[in-house]
Amino acid sequence: MKLTDKLFLIRFNTDKISHIKIIDPQVCLQNEDRTCTRICPTHVYHWDEEEKRISVGYEGCVECGTCRIGCPHGNIDWHYPRGGFGVYWKNG
């Protein structure tokens, strides 16, 4: 089963405001490891080659917090979404 198909199974109440911010986009440009693009279980982060930046699909974030700890440069400002927004598990 492909990850994209799994992601369709998750229920969200998406906020209009992102709860994730890349602190300094320059850091992602200079470091090619881009750990966030691998370790996020729902693939919220991907490297946009044209724009030369990490694109953040915060709408698909399941709020595990892995990216914040895993980014070796501490370059992800990740917080919980506002109350009532974000992932709504069905089973948990």
Added chain:
Amino acid sequence: MENFDVIVVGGGPAGLSAAISAVRAGMKTVVIERGDYPGTKNVMGGILYTNATNMIVPEFWKEAPLERPIIEQRFAMLSGDQAFMAGFRDPAWEAEPYNAHSVLRVPFDRWLAQQTEKAGAMIITETLVEDLLYKDDQVIGVRTGRAQGDLEAKVVILAEGVNNFLAVKAKLANPLKTETVAVTVKEIIALPKETIEDRFCLEKGQGATIELYGDATAGMMGVGFIYTNRESISLGVGALLEPLIRQHWTPNDLIENLKSKPYVKRLLQGGETKEYLAHLIPEGGYNYVPKLYRQGVMVVGDTAMLLNSLHREGSNLAMISGKIAGEVAAESIQKGDTSEKAMAVYDTRLRDSFVLKDLYHYRHMGKFFENNPHILTVYPQVLSQAARMYLTADGTPKKQRQKEIMKMVFENRSKIGLIRDIKNAWRALL
């Protein structure tokens, strides 16, 4: 501004248990939860322990939404396509007093929250706590994300989960590191109940668990698991973040790797994935348990690193820590003393309980696996190879075969290395 005796931040097992014990002691108690009700944001592998839960809600099994009582625990060491298994079954675990049940946290936590409300606590949902309020050094309440959202209390209990934002800010938790958390992903795979019972050799309603090691996590520090629910299987795998990053794994590749193993594949065959979940697990152990209290505040559950990964116990440590914190809050408020010294009783009682005793007992375990990564790579392979040699009937006399096995073992691990591993394992685990 509304005033409470006790504010609990977070509606998981730790927070709800804290609220239940505080409100039962006569405290005006509120739980603040960021989801639309307690449960929606909550994930675990799925095992709930009877003894601890019974202390929060006596005879909970008569009403709570549980999946299956666990009567068999199996352990499998995977090496490539091979599996070395061990296990224990006791059908007596199917009935009172039970040992453990599989659960799904969305319905279970919702039910526990209803019990909390019935006991008299208030639950405020869809509200994120953004900060603690202080008067000098004393915590006097919380600031929420709502307009005019400040709430005051005599004691605040932090049960915000593994992502310990508030606790770190209050210097009551250490910032998480890639060496102290595991990322775990899980799928809920629907199967008819008869199919589950047939595949796991269970009588109607009984449940089983399998923990998988070795190649289940590609040799990384972590564990795979399969838990039977009523009409689904919880299949998951978690690994410490540090090796996962270093070895360039993605969490989804890791769970797909586990699902592709012959031993696992057949158990899931024909099942339909209903949900894909992810969660962090605090794996720091005793050495990373923070200072647990300050004037007017205590930390409980995952926020306080209270998790015993070897025994996959977490919910019970969370509930007991919550219960004790709720009681200590009530006693201190009744005495009119919520000073740091009064809160220290929580620490003392937690140390007297299995919670910190168990974590202390395994305090060397993290370092042991960190310093000896071969334990999770070499030994599964040696074990599989030895079993295969021992069980293959190819005309080799058994005496000669046993010699060959010993030779193979020592080729993979020197005698000195073996003795050292046993000595270190003894120290870390016994």
